Amino acid sequence: MAVFFNEEFYDHIQSPFHPESPERLKGIVQKLKHHGLWEDIIRSKTGSAEHLGLIHDEDYVEFIRTCGECNITMDTSVHRDTYAIAALSAECAIDAVTHSEKEEEPSFALTRPPGHHAGPNYGMGFCYFNNIAIAAAHLLDRGDKRIAIVDSDVHHGNGTEHVFAERSDVLYISIHQTGIFPGTGSADFLGKGDGEGFTINLPLASGCGDSTYDCAYSDIVLPIVQQFSPDAILVSLGVDGHYRDPLASMSLSSTGHVRGAMELVRLSEICAKRVTFFLEGGYDVPALSEVVAGVVGVLRGVDVPLEFADVLDDSCLGRNAIEQCRKNASEHWDL
């Protein structure tokens, strides 16, 4: 397991009290160091406009590069160094998937700023360039035939869905909380045109946690990804579904987060262990840090004790939503 990172990610600051703060990444790095997991970190170098252009419109990229100081939405602002750091974050994503392809082992891109809300010509929700979508497009550009994206951030990855909704070579599966930002991700939307059946949304009510996610993986995520038979699995890993998170109200524990990630690692045996995790949200720093360290720890054979392990949902609270999702998806997949 290789971890990709760059200290420059700390320099992206929106405002002093913004939840998407450098402290998130500093907490993760400190935790990884504490458990002896900060060796062999691979530092990504300068970002590339060419790679951003794989999914973003040229005008949009140029706008982020040249606008100086501006707000693109109420909660997402651009500063003079935003372009360089966000482009570096996208490059970190590409470096990680390239590593997994070459070495046939899992990788983790500590991308910051995050990316899954950014679309072809817009940024929002603390995202500017869509790191995971850029990495997927890069792999397809280099000859892969099918890429599976699993998005476990508590918010729907509207940008990623938008980029690939009409394509059959990228499977997008999102598990998210319904009724919160960005308001997209209905279970009825399964993609369009050639992409029909290749977008799977599982919106869950607040309160859902460990047992619901376990069912979601076993009943929806794992069988569909297996049938899709991807060349690589890319994961938008958010930790904002955690019961400690201040921005959402799901009840996943740290253990539940790590277990979900490990299901995808096990599944990656079908694609030569090419699985890459990309950091998306997660705004309670201690929970975020221990989940990331927990995932890296398991893959490096280091025991990271998880402090926030309370199981608040042990009866699959989201059963009805999972059943509805399974019913919709059954038109395209054997479930």
Ligand SMILES: [Zn+2]
């Ligand atoms: Zn999120």
